[in-house]
Amino acid sequence: MTARDALPDLKALWLLGQGREQDVVISTRMRLARNLSDFHFKSRFRTGEAQRLEVALREALAEAAPDLRYLRMHELQPTQRDVLFERLLVSAEHVADASPRGVAFSEDGTTSVLVNEEDHLRLQVFAAGLELPRLGTAIDALDDRLAGRVSYAFLERYGYLTSCPTNTGTGLRVSVMLHLPALSFRREAGTRAAEPGIVRVHKAAQRLGLTVRGTHGESSRAEGDFYQISNQVTLGRPPEQAVSDLQEVLNQVVQYERHSRQILMEDDRIRLEDVVWRGWAILRHARRITSREALAHLSALRLGVWLKLIDAVTVPTLQELMVRMRPGHLQHEAGRELAPAERDALRATLIRERLGAK
Amino acid sequence: MTARDALPDLKALWLLGQGREQDVVISTRMRLARNLSDFHFKSRFRTGEAQRLEVALREALAEAAPDLRYLRMHELQPTQRDVLFERLLVSAEHVADASPRGVAFSEDGTTSVLVNEEDHLRLQVFAAGLELPRLGTAIDALDDRLAGRVSYAFLERYGYLTSCPTNTGTGLRVSVMLHLPALSFRREAGTRAAEPGIVRVHKAAQRLGLTVRGTHGESSRAEGDFYQISNQVTLGRPPEQAVSDLQEVLNQVVQYERHSRQILMEDDRIRLEDVVWRGWAILRHARRITSREALAHLSALRLGVWLKLIDAVTVPTLQELMVRMRPGHLQHEAGRELAPAERDALRATLIRERLGAK
Numbered sequence: 001m002t003a004r005d006a007l008p009d010l011k012a013l014w015l016l017g018q019g020r021e022q023d024v025v026i027s028t029r030m031r032l033a034r035n036l037s038d039f040h041f042k043s044r045f046r047t048g049e050a051q052r053l054e055v056a057l058r059e060a061l062a063e064a065a066p067d068l069r070y071l072r073m074h075e076l077q078p079t080q081r082d083v084l085f086e087r088l089l090v091s092a093e094h095v096a097d098a099s100p101r102g103v104a105f106s107e108d109g110t111t112s113v114l115v116n117e118e119d120h121l122r123l124q125v126f127a128a129g130l131e132l133p134r135l136g137t138a139i140d141a142l143d144d145r146l147a148g149r150v151s152y153a154f155l156e157r158y159g160y161l162t163s164c165p166t167n168t169g170t171g172l173r174v175s176v177m178l179h180l181p182a183l184s185f186r187r188e189a190g191t192r193a194a195e196p197g198i199v200r201v202h203k204a205a206q207r208l209g210l211t212v213r214g215t216h217g218e219s220s221r222a223e224g225d226f227y228q229i230s231n232q233v234t235l236g237r238p239p240e241q242a243v244s245d246l247q248e249v250l251n252q253v254v255q256y257e258r259h260s261r262q263i264l265m266e267d268d269r270i271r272l273e274d275v276v277w278r279g280w281a282i283l284r285h286a287r288r289i290t291s292r293e294a295l296a297h298l299s300a301l302r303l304g305v306w307l308k309l310i311d312a313v314t315v316p317t318l319q320e321l322m323v324r325m326r327p328g329h330l331q332h333e334a335g336r337e338l339a340p341a342e343r344d345a346l347r348a349t350l351i352r353e354r355l356g357a358k
Numbered sequence: 359m360t361a362r363d364a365l366p367d368l369k370a371l372w373l374l375g376q377g378r379e380q381d382v383v384i385s386t387r388m389r390l391a392r393n394l395s396d397f398h399f400k401s402r403f404r405t406g407e408a409q410r411l412e413v414a415l416r417e418a419l420a421e422a423a424p425d426l427r428y429l430r431m432h433e434l435q436p437t438q439r440d441v442l443f444e445r446l447l448v449s450a451e452h453v454a455d456a457s458p459r460g461v462a463f464s465e466d467g468t469t470s471v472l473v474n475e476e477d478h479l480r481l482q483v484f485a486a487g488l489e490l491p492r493l494g495t496a497i498d499a500l501d502d503r504l505a506g507r508v509s510y511a512f513l514e515r516y517g518y519l520t521s522c523p524t525n526t527g528t529g530l531r532v533s534v535m536l537h538l539p540a541l542s543f544r545r546e547a548g549t550r551a552a553e554p555g556i557v558r559v560h561k562a563a564q565r566l567g568l569t570v571r572g573t574h575g576e577s578s579r580a581e582g583d584f585y586q587i588s589n590q591v592t593l594g595r596p597p598e599q600a601v602s603d604l605q606e607v608l609n610q611v612v613q614y615e616r617h618s619r620q621i622l623m624e625d626d627r628i629r630l631e632d633v634v635w636r637g638w639a640i641l642r643h644a645r646r647i648t649s650r651e652a653l654a655h656l657s658a659l660r661l662g663v664w665l666k667l668i669d670a671v672t673v674p675t676l677q678e679l680m681v682r683m684r685p686g687h688l689q690h691e692a693g694r695e696l697a698p699a700e701r702d703a704l705r706a707t708l709i710r711e712r713l714g715a716k
Contacts (some may be wrong), residue, residue, distance in 0.1 A: 285635040
């Protein structure tokens with residue numbers, strides 16, 4: 001298997017599929033942090049212990065989850081690691097780390113297991129749209145399969161022990177990626193001055209101990225209007241409660257975003273159409289484009305498709321472009337590292353061709 | 359004749375025609391300032407004198423230049439006056455003035471005579487491209503026709519007397535509108551840092567007593583990269599010398615702009631194509647657009663056509679849009695005054711339709 005073949009086919013990626021509430025909810029992710037009782041925590045590793053752990057877990061995974069493909073991160077090219085990161089299979093820390101480490105993943109990318117990240121094991125499951133119960137079942141099953149092969153560090157009083165105390169307890173973190181363009185829309189000077197709805201979302205989430213993050217910190221408008229809501233604390237609360245709190249907030253945010261979209265359609269339709277059609281026009285004709293600008297236009301088009309303002313493109317195509325236009329994917333496709341100006345030109349060409357422009 | 363019919367047909371406008379060096383030179387204008395010896399200067403008018411002057415000159419024009427159509431400015435609607443201004447037939451001052459005043463003009467807009475502007479008479483002739491000798495002949499002929507009907511204020515020592523001393527002498531002002539996108543191009547950070555060529559044009563023109571104006575003052579980059587070069591002082595220099603100085607500078611600027619375009623094509627082709635195609639894309643798809651933004655894109659397309667980067671549009675169409683998208687024309691076309699937001703939406707629609715987009 002060549003290095004290039006080592007990566008799964010983009011066409012199979014779960015992110016291109018359908019899910020619940022997908023007009024507003026991009027994706028759901030669940031993650032469990034687990035450590036083995038017969039190894040030290042990562043920060044306390046003795047010489048050679050990282051390597052022994054990686055071998056032990058690789059073998060355990062081969063038995064417990066033979067359907068997952070295993071790659072040793074430290075044997076991959078930098079662009080290959082970036083591709084895995086851009087498909088959410090591994091974390092930024094797992095890309096940057098230098099120690100022996102691995103990742104096991106399913107072909108469609110819905111499951112991944114990180115070996116020797118911050119914790120010995122990080123189990124992850126993904127779905128397009130809002131899929132809390134289904135993912136809960138999936139990650140429990142994966143957890144059970146592994147628990148039959150290894151001995152988890154667990155104390156009755158605290159639950160699962162983790163490298164960082166904020167993960168101790170269930171070790172569960174649920175993150176939901178939302179597309180909130182209408183809630184992010186600032187009214188223009190001279191029209192009704194209201195704070196953008198996203199500010200109210202931040203406040204409501206905080207009251208429930210949830211985190212809302214844009215790409216550039218909590219207060220800024222997120223790049224492309226994509227926001228991640230996740231539960232913040234796992235210790236001392238039953239996982240069912242954490243998930244149901246999150247579900248309740250998400251239901252409200254989804255309704256709120258939909259309502260805001262309808263108001264925009266009534267009050268600001270020309271402005272909305274302008275943003276959507278400019279996005280379409282620029283993506284089909286630009287000769288160079290940064291990923292930040294491209295994401296803004298793809299975001300506008302995503303909104304435009306759901307509001308039936310444009311039907312020249314589909315949501316899966318937009319999702320695919322959001323992944324393929326990222327630096328790791330671009331460089332992987334080019335087969336070499338690219339300077340920023342080269343990436344901007346290649347990104348523009350890729351998008352033009354995918355959207356069927358000349 | 360209804361008020362609407364009073365205005366000439368846009369299709370006949372000289373600005374849509376061909377001229378010399380038109381890749382760089384948009385248009386040439388010559389103007390003569392003249393006053394009558396048997397009336398006071400405008401600032402010294404006695405009661406009723408403005409009205410008597412207007413009647414006298416209207417009658418003189420009907421005899422001397424029966425091919426010109428005469429309109430009394432003070433009888434027109436505001437949007438009609440704006441349309442005349444946007445076709446360069448009258449000055450901004452002539453639009454804003456409240457006194458009895460008029461304009462005589464040819465159907466194709468190549469000739470106009472302002473009655474009771476700053477001076478009693480302002481004769482103007484226009485051509486697309488660079489046409490100094492031809493326009494010199496044309497304006498002399500017009501001047502001679504009028505001189506046979508009225509008595510000009512003239513002193514052997516000073517020449518023609520004018521309201522403002524800077525016009526005294528020949529009363530001639532020559533203005534040439536240039537499109538200098540390559541000379542205005544600033545190199546991006548990280549590439550060869552050179553001052554834009556337009557700075558050198560300013561300096562060279564100043565040495566010869568010429569004025570270079572962008573839309574927002576001398577030092578700024580002009581809106582749409584359109585610059586006007588004109589002769590500054592008429593007193594004490596023979597008109598032939600003034601015109602030949604201007605011709606020499608213009609020849610140099612034209613060569614310099616062409617050379618800069620070739621360099622851009624070699625060094626910065628992707629950036630150039632990006633600007634041109636984005637302009638095309640946005641003009642064909644925007645749902646609202648300011649005149650400033652539209653002008654920038656029309657300017658980019660004009661450059662793109664000459665550089666053969668795009669052939670989906672022609673220069674006359676671009677010239678037509680630059681006139682039709684202006685507020686007076688938009689409101690004249692709509693048949694009513696429009697709020698700025700309405701103008702931006704109508705402008706976008708007009709441009710989309712003219713460029714054949716859906």
